[in-house]
């Protein structure tokens with residue numbers, strides 16, 4: 001008996017790596033970033049979850065984790081701690097805790113800045129047409145979506161909303 005020659009095999013991790021390189025766009029060495037998006041209670045109530053998510057997805061950002069949840073006062077205050085001394089703080093906390101919201105960790109190259117661009121300016125009067133806020137809202141408080149404003153706050157905010165075990169490895 002002689003042993004049949006072994007077929008050249010590609011191990012599973014190698015196959016995964018090949019797929020990653022084939023489908024990755026742009027500079028393969030560009031590090032991915034994660035950012036926190038909140039689809040706020042006004043967007044949920046208006047049935048805009050899909051619309052908001054699809055705008056981020058169509059731009060190429062991917063979902064790393066997602067939760068439908070209702071914030072309690074403690075988490076809302078921690079999330080908006082930077083605004084604690086502002087006159088709009090209490091109404092903002094009342095609004096953000098008023099109903100369910102969707103917390104999303106989005107991933108991609110320059111995800112933090114990209115999300116802010118897609119959201120548009122805080123004031124809907126300043127938000128450009130084509131942005132989420134520019135297309136769908138008219139009042140400053142009820143501006144549909146939150147996005148972290150820099151990589152450092154993204155990391156801090158993501159820690160408030162997600163544990164490491166909430167992240168799903170997408171494989172692309």
Ligand code: CDP
Nearest residue numbers: 088092121122140141142143145146147149
């Ligand atoms: O959300 P963004 O980072 O664009 O704005 P912010 O200055 O961090 O403010 C946080 C949130 O507070 C806004 O998204 C609005 O919902 C709310 N806000 C408000 O109710 N009244 C203001 N004068 C400014 C902000």
Ligand code: MG
Nearest residue numbers: 146147148149
């Ligand atoms: Mg902000």
